[in-house]
Amino acid sequence: MISPEYQQEYYQALLEKKTEYEGLFYVGVKTTGVFCRPTCPARKPKFENCEFYATAQEALLASYRPCQRCRPLSHPNHVSDVVRILVEAVEKEPEKRWREEDFRQLSVDESTARRQFKKRFGMTFVEYARARRMGLALKHIRSGQTVIDTQLSTGYESSSGFRDAFARIMGAAPTLLTEDRVLKASWIDTTLGPMIAVSSEEALYLLEFVDRRGLEREVERLRIKTKSAIIPGMTEPIRLIEQELNTYFSGKSTTFTTPLQLLGSxxxxxxxxxxxxxxxxxxxxxxxxxxxxxxxxxxxxxxxxxxxxxxxxxxxxxxxxxxxxxxxxxxxxxxxxxxxxxxxxxxxxxxxxxxxxxxxxxxxxx
Ligand SMILES: [Zn+2]
Incomplete structure (x- = not known):
């Protein structure tokens, strides 16, 4: 996220729709769940409902979807068909993992898509789709929302895209009631971007940057190996590692004492x-x-x-x-x-x- 000293300036630019701020920041709107470019024509949100991001990827990872009006993933005066088609396809099935034949079905050339996305947003389309998927899957983890039993039985949200995205990575929640073990996952913001921490009550199992390639499979492997369900939540080891990461990033210490659980050969x-x-x-x-x-x-x-x-x-x-x-x-x-x-x-x-x-x-x- 953008540091607080710039947030007021960016908010002002947003109110005034200043074109010179295009590409400098994106704004996530908490009340609607969309992210916009500075010049979005839609009604402007209140400052306290804005979250500012330097890149579209960060906004996606924070679970925001692209605004339909200002289309933050297109060039301001030109909406690329390839980009529009693909962004819409992702919104239809956000949990999907993209393969070559999927591009063919949409009559989109994979390398054109890669080039256009990379050029405009600094990430390939596959990275875009992953960021959107992970953002959705990690939404509750990021907000620190604790999942209580009623939610487990009624499902997380009406949107099946969200439920599927979460379940595919974190495990189907309803099975939790029959699982032996539960691991908890939290979102940790650091100087180098958001991280996800997964831990039991005793030890830390996983600590990774949220945009790391292969994170989904890593989490899946962890779940299968430990026969655990993963739910959003806080544990002592996570509290400790969050503290120690703060100390580490502020340059005061390079020592970690959080108990670790290493799963490997x-x-x-x-x-x-x-x-x-x-x-x-x-x-x-x-x-x-x-x-x-x-x-x-x-x-x-x-x-x-x-x-x-x-x-x-x-x-x-x-x-x-x-x-x-x-x-x-x-x-x-x-x-x-x-x-x-x-x-x-x-x-x-x-x-x-x-x-x-x-x-x-x-x-x-x-
Ligand atoms: Zn917008």
């Missing part, structure tokens, strides 16, 4: 243990991790285990780079990897100088 667990031994501010190569495990030739398996990490930041898979010094991959995206590594190289100094400051102030006070 013995080899994966060994790799993750190694990752947690890499000090903040340093990096290792896949080959170095493999050597540390006494299996120097297993660096590909190490890379795979690295990618299978479900606890972003806490298990610092971002600290593993290629042997040639290149960044390598990152499930949460390379921009985030770069940011995290940069951030971890600076905190000690930051801590020292802020401690010094506190010290000085303390002396003034005494």
């Amino acid at each position: 013995p080899f994966q667990q060994q790799v993750w243990d190694q990752l947690m031994k890499i000090p903040a501010g340093e990096t290792r190569s896949y080959a170095q991790i493999a050597s540390a495990l006494g299996k120097p030739s297993a660096f590909r398996a190490v890379a795979q285990a690295n990618g299978a990490n479900q606890l972003a930041i806490v298990i610092p898979c971002h600290r593993v780079i290629n042997s040639n010094g290149e960044l390598g991959g990152y499930g949460g995206g390379l921009t985030r990897k770069t940011w995290l590594l940069q951030h971890e190289r600076t905190p000690l100094q930051a801590i020292q100088s802020s401690n010094a400051l506190i010290h000085e102030q303390g002396e003034y006070n005494s």
Whole structure:
């Protein structure tokens, strides 16, 4: 979300329909559930019902759907047919996962769709559809709405698209009553974008950026492996990790004490243990991790285990780079990897100088 200092300015731009703000922000309207461009001709919402986003993807992930009037996903003066057809198709079946033949059925060329979406919104159509789907699925998790038994039996919402999107990822809610286990999921806003945390009352199972590719399958695997239903809710481990992430992002600490539940093969667990031994501010190569495990030739398996990490930041898979010094991959995206590594190289100094400051102030006070 856009920082508070800009929100008033953007709200003013929204009231005045200022064209120079096109592309700078999108506004989600809480009362209607749609997001708009700054120049939308519709009646303007009250400030307290607005949420401002820098990208359309963020607005989608926050469960907003594109406004029918200002069509925030089209060029201001030109509505592309391809974009319109696809956006409408997504609204008809928001829970759908798109495959090649789906494009053919709509007589839309997949590569044209990819290009047009990428050029205008910085994401491909498949990413758009995923963001919309995840936004819907995570709507209750984001609002922190607790699901009570009556809701479970009557369904979440009248919209079957929403129910299906949620159920496909989090598991069919009604079966909860017969499930042995329940895991709870919460939404955590961070400097690098929203994350989802899934936990039992005892330990954290999953922590990922909401826009991470493959998150849906990750959550599904977790659900199947643990034979659990996942419902929106808060637990002690989630409260703790939220606190620790705050401290981490403000540069005050790089230590995490939240109890973790690692679900992986013995080899994966060994790799993750190694990752947690890499000090903040340093990096290792896949080959170095493999050597540390006494299996120097297993660096590909190490890379795979690295990618299978479900606890972003806490298990610092971002600290593993290629042997040639290149960044390598990152499930949460390379921009985030770069940011995290940069951030971890600076905190000690930051801590020292802020401690010094506190010290000085303390002396003034005494
Ligand atoms: Zn609009």
